[in-house]
Amino acid sequence: xxxxxxxxxxxxxxxxxxxxxxxxxxxxxxxxxxxxxxxxxxxxxxxxxxxxxxxxxxxxxxxx
Numbered sequence: 001x002x003x004x005x006x007x008x009x010x011x012x013x014x015x016x017x018x019x020x021x022x023x024x025x026x027x028x029x030x031x032x033x034x035x036x037x038x039x040x041x042x043x044x045x046x047x048x049x050x051x052x053x054x055x056x057x058x059x060x061x062x063x064x
Contacts, residue, residue, distance in 0.1 A: 011038040020044050
């Protein structure tokens with residue numbers, strides 16, 4: 001979250017971050033910090049990666 005959102009000069013407008021269900025993305029600290037900087041976290045539904053994360057499917061699929 002720091003890497004992607006610390007450059008924001010204002011937190012007046014919320015930002016949306018879509019993420020898969022990987023447990024490392026959903027630690028206790030992550031959602032709390034996201035809320036403090038007005039980032040809305042949403043999980044991509046299981047088996048919907050190909051629709052929501054096309055780059056992941058195109059570039060990373062051969063390695064999975």
